[in-house]
Amino acid sequence: MRLRQGINQIYETRARILKAIAHPTRLFILDKLKNKEYCVCELTKLVGADVSTVSKHLSIMKNAGILTTRKEKNIVYYDITCDCVTRYIECIDEVIRNTAVNHRKLLKTIK
Amino acid sequence: MRLRQGINQIYETRARILKAIAHPTRLFILDKLKNKEYCVCELTKLVGADVSTVSKHLSIMKNAGILTTRKEKNIVYYDITCDCVTRYIECIDEVIRNTAVNHRKLLKTIK
DNA sequence: TGGCAATTTGGCTATTTTGCCAAATTGTAT
């Protein structure tokens, strides 16, 4: 976009973090990690995709600062860095609920 | 992803909404709309891109249920549907701050 | 040391997203 560099920066940064969350598989992973840490191979089973795919999803979130890792032997455990991420999801679900309500209202005006 | 259909659904929906927000220009627009409604041509000037580009950004957010429109003459005013969207941004900035703190800590261990 | 399991990285193709231009649409006002 054309905005001035300095102004631009913060929106680019925010977008990078949001993009790291805005993917169905990654949201599923976050939902799991909300309760406890998991290693890559456990998450791989839960997701049902290739290990390399899951590993890449995890590193995208780690690079964005959403996840941290803890290494034990050759097993890497991923965990959420800050609870605010969980709070996003609640906010998003609020949008989903509102949209549903609006759709229902709209339907009533049609009837 | 391979998850079962029913389970999948909610993550797909959440992702769609998050994707609608996860773009620098769209985050900039949301920041403006936080305070008051704007029409397409005003936002176009602020953003500094083609009108059609801005219009498309707005309709992506509208389709996701984040924005609503109000038409006056042939001018379309866009507004945020629910304040929770503004609260996302605060959550995201918390991640940014945490990341900065961690980077600073890391730097100290190196020194 | 050699092998094995867990994880990451490289490389590739398929798909999606962006953003511009041009053209269509909508609603006024002359």
Next chain:
DNA sequence: ATACAATTTGGCAAAATAGCCAAATTGCCA
């Protein structure tokens, strides 16, 4: 009716993303 401003839509090329396979890496343990 015609012109005009605001907005949306279609179409296209460039860029970014996703997901798989194969190969490399890491760290045990026999």
